[in-house]
Amino acid sequence: MALLEIQNLTKSFRGLTAVNNVSFEVNEGEIVSLIGPNGAGKTTIFNCINQFFPITSGDIRFMGQSIKGMKTWQICKLGIGRTFQVVKPLARMTVMDNVTASSFCRVKTIAEAQAQAEQVLAFCNLISEKDKLARSLPIGGRKRLEIARALATQPKLLLLDETAAGLNPSELDEAIELIRKIKQSGTAILVVEHIMKVIMSISDRIHAISFGQTIAEGTPEEVANNKAVIEAYLGEENA
Numbered sequence: 001m002a003l004l005e006i007q008n009l010t011k012s013f014r015g016l017t018a019v020n021n022v023s024f025e026v027n028e029g030e031i032v033s034l035i036g037p038n039g040a041g042k043t044t045i046f047n048c049i050n051q052f053f054p055i056t057s058g059d060i061r062f063m064g065q066s067i068k069g070m071k072t073w074q075i076c077k078l079g080i081g082r083t084f085q086v087v088k089p090l091a092r093m094t095v096m097d098n099v100t101a102s103s104f105c106r107v108k109t110i111a112e113a114q115a116q117a118e119q120v121l122a123f124c125n126l127i128s129e130k131d132k133l134a135r136s137l138p139i140g141g142r143k144r145l146e147i148a149r150a151l152a153t154q155p156k157l158l159l160l161d162e163t164a165a166g167l168n169p170s171e172l173d174e175a176i177e178l179i180r181k182i183k184q185s186g187t188a189i190l191v192v193e194h195i196m197k198v199i200m201s202i203s204d205r206i207h208a209i210s211f212g213q214t215i216a217e218g219t220p221e222e223v224a225n226n227k228a229v230i231e232a233y234l235g236e237e238n239a
Ligand SMILES: Nc1ncnc2c1ncn2[C@@H]1O[C@H](COP(=O)(O)OP(=O)(O)OP(=O)(O)O)[C@@H](O)[C@H]1O
Pocket: 013, 016, 018, 036, 037, 038, 039, 040, 041, 042, 043, 044, 045, 085
């Protein structure tokens, strides 16, 4: 049994079918990348996994249990953490308080929450920023804070939505290292990413979608050389 099973997932917004009969799995300890051109339906799949949006049809199972219809906070408690494509820090709180707040997903006392926040901040290379206001961080720091807040909920599965977007080359290398460290710590990761360098260097498997439908899946090499994937990104004429 896979950790996460997406089964024939369909999500429609009135007339628009943003996700159309998509199925794939994420196994324990694995990094799976979900790729596709702008508007393909990647963020919508994340929003279905943590039930921001009710799904139109199909099922999503986590550790063998259907999570369809659960509340977003229940899904977080079950062990699915996520980051947002447009980062959403508590802007007027400190970096430390942002992560402490997330820690309360698992722990009861302030002392425990702060101790865990310190650990997570150190893990994400943010400890020197802990007393700064979240809104004062540059984009690289904000992206790491987004990951730290998700990690503080102690997820078994982490959903990362374009956490490398907007980073400079050295920040990109740091992001790749952090994602690898998260995997080594035993957390499975589903990554949405456009930057090829990141996708190719972290993914165990890739699932590619276009216009809401699966067009390819396989190893990074298989998917990067797949004709339908190249056409989806470059257009049929240029492929
Ligand atoms: N809440 C919503 N209401 C209506 N349509 C939506 C909503 N959310 C997404 N869509 C539409 O669903 C489609 C898929 O959008 P989605 O944000 O999932 O794409 P994406 O693959 O994440 O793209 P990007 O790479 O640009 O982030 C788009 O056509 C988008 O306009």
